[in-house]
Amino acid sequence: MSRLVRPTSNRVIGGVCAALAQRFGTSATTMRVIFLVSCLLPGPQFLVYIALWILFPSEDKTRTAW
Template sequence: MNQLVRPREGRMIAGACLAVANRFGANVVAVRILTVLATVFFGLSIWVYLLLWVLIPAER
C-alpha cells in the first residue's frame, strides 16, 4: 500500500480525501462524496477532515 501523504497534484482543498483514497486504493470521488454526505448528515466529518489536513504530511 502507498504511504499516507497529501499529494500536490489532483487535490481540491487540502488533499486529505485524495490521500485517504490513494492509501486504501479507493476511488477519490467516492471518498469525497462520502465526506460531504457525512458532513451534511452528521457534522463531525468536517472536524475529521481538518484533523487529517493537519496530521497528514504534504508530499515533498
C-alpha cells in the same frame, strides 16, 4: 501498506480525500462523495478533516526530507 501523505496532484482543498483514496485504492471523487454525504449526518466531520489536514504531511515535504 502505503503511507498517508497528501499528494501534490489531484487536490481540491487540502488533499485529504485524495490521500485517503490512495490508501484505500479508490478514486478521489468517490472519497469526496463519501465525505459530502457524511456531512449530512451529525458528527464532527469538518473537525476530523481539519485534523487530518494537519496530521498528514504533504507529499512535496516528504520528498525533500529524504
